[in-house]
Amino acid sequence: xxxxFASPFTNTPPYDAIQFTAPNDxxxxxxxxxxxxxxxxTDLHLYGDERGQLRGVTTLASLSVALEHARRGSWxxxxxxxTGDLVQDDPAGYAHVRRLxxxxxxxxxCLPGNHDEPEAMRRExxxxxxxxxxxxxxxxxxxxxxxxxxxxxxGGALSEASLVALDTVLGSAGNRxxxxxxxxxPVPMSSQWLDRVGLANAQDFLAIIDRHPNVRGVxxxxxxxxxxxxxxxxxxxxxxxxxxxxxxxxEQFAVDARPPxxxxxxxxxxxxxxxxxxxxxxxxxxxxxxxx
Ligand SMILES: [Zn+2]
Numbered sequence: 001x002x003x004x005f006a007s008p009f010t011n012t013p014p015y016d017a018i019q020f021t022a023p024n025d026x027x028x029x030x031x032x033x034x035x036x037x038x039x040x041x042t043d044l045h046l047y048g049d050e051r052g053q054l055r056g057v058t059t060l061a062s063l064s065v066a067l068e069h070a071r072r073g074s075w076x077x078x079x080x081x082x083t084g085d086l087v088q089d090d091p092a093g094y095a096h097v098r099r100l101x102x103x104x105x106x107x108x109x110c111l112p113g114n115h116d117e118p119e120a121m122r123r124e125x126x127x128x129x130x131x132x133x134x135x136x137x138x139x140x141x142x143x144x145x146x147x148x149x150x151x152x153x154x155g156g157a158l159s160e161a162s163l164v165a166l167d168t169v170l171g172s173a174g175n176r177x178x179x180x181x182x183x184x185x186p187v188p189m190s191s192q193w194l195d196r197v198g199l200a201n202a203q204d205f206l207a208i209i210d211r212h213p214n215v216r217g218v219x220x221x222x223x224x225x226x227x228x229x230x231x232x233x234x235x236x237x238x239x240x241x242x243x244x245x246x247x248x249x250x251e252q253f254a255v256d257a258r259p260p261x262x263x264x265x266x267x268x269x270x271x272x273x274x275x276x277x278x279x280x281x282x283x284x285x286x287x288x289x290x291x292x
Contacts, residue, residue, distance in 0.1 A: 030078060030139030036267040037077040038143075038179075039070055042221030043085040043241035045115060048092020055244040055255055059088065060096055062280075066242040066260040067100060069280040073264070076104045078138055083221035083239070084113025084149075084183030091117050094124035107131055107138075111145045113183035113222060114154050114197075118147060135169050141267045142173040142214075146182040148199055155197040156184035156222075163204055170212040177271040179217045180209065187236060189223050192251040197222075209234060216271045225256065226277045235273050239263040242280075 030036060045059045046052070052059060080101060087093030101108045109131045112118040122132045135144045146166065148156035158166070170178055184199040186206060199205060209215050210232060217235040224246040227238035240261035247254040259281035266274040 036138045038265040039077045040081040040263040042083040045088040046093030057243045059243040062260040063242045066280045079107040085115040091120035142176040148184045157200040177216045190249045
């Protein structure tokens with residue numbers, strides 16, 4: 001199977017290997033008029049060995065720094081979101097996720113990235129508060145979790161079954177706004193090396209997004225950098241990692257020396273999103289609001 005595509009945003013990928021987890025029955029009772037507060041952590045890259053390092057960063061320690069930083073803010077949110085690469089090719093790392101995230105008494109929404117083992121992730125995080133696929137309704141919002149992993153490949157794609165399930169779950173959302181979450185970027189990041197390993201069938205994905213006016217945001221990990229754009233009225237968001245970052249807008253891979261980070265999101269009843277990326281060493285932030 002080819003893992004890198006000359007132009008992942010136009011080529012047709014292999015679809016078959018990926019399964020969408022059937023929508024589950026999760027729903028959390030929040031008033032339909034309340035704001036839903038999420039905190040997103042992404043690309044944890046944990047190892048079973050707590051001293052494990054990725055590009056010079058001890059990933060468990062840097063996650064702990066990000067978590068501590070978040071807990072000093074408005075905590076806990078209504079749910080936590082982890083958008084892939086929970087572990088660095090080491091399923092023993094899921095035990096750390098379970099230990100660190102299970103005590104907050106809010107749903108922890110997880111989806112796999114290219115360094116995860118999706119089956120192991122679902123097995124290790126099979127119990128409450130973890131949700132590892134499908135969707136979750138939180139007050140006036142529906143949060144949809146997609147699996148874009150192609151086993152053995154850095155780039156991703158959504159299977160035909162995932163695309164059909166996405167279309168269905170957006171169509172059945174009633175008057176809820178939708179936030180769609182996945183690991184791989186569905187739009188170019190202006191970074192040649194990174195854009196070779198994005199979502200290969202982004203056109204198919206975006207065609208579904210375009211069919212459903214209730215989609216208010218799409219959010220991903222994978223790119224280890226901050227991104228915030230608007231496409232056809234839909235907020236597009238990427239979030240830096242809780243470990244090492246990638247230098248944005250460069251042709252060749254390069255590490256960015258910025259610290260661990262995470263994102264807070266306020267999903268408003270009118271469909272607007274107020275969001276902020278917080279860097280764990282300094283409490284300075286990129287903050288912005290979109291019109292509804
Ligand atoms: Zn990653």
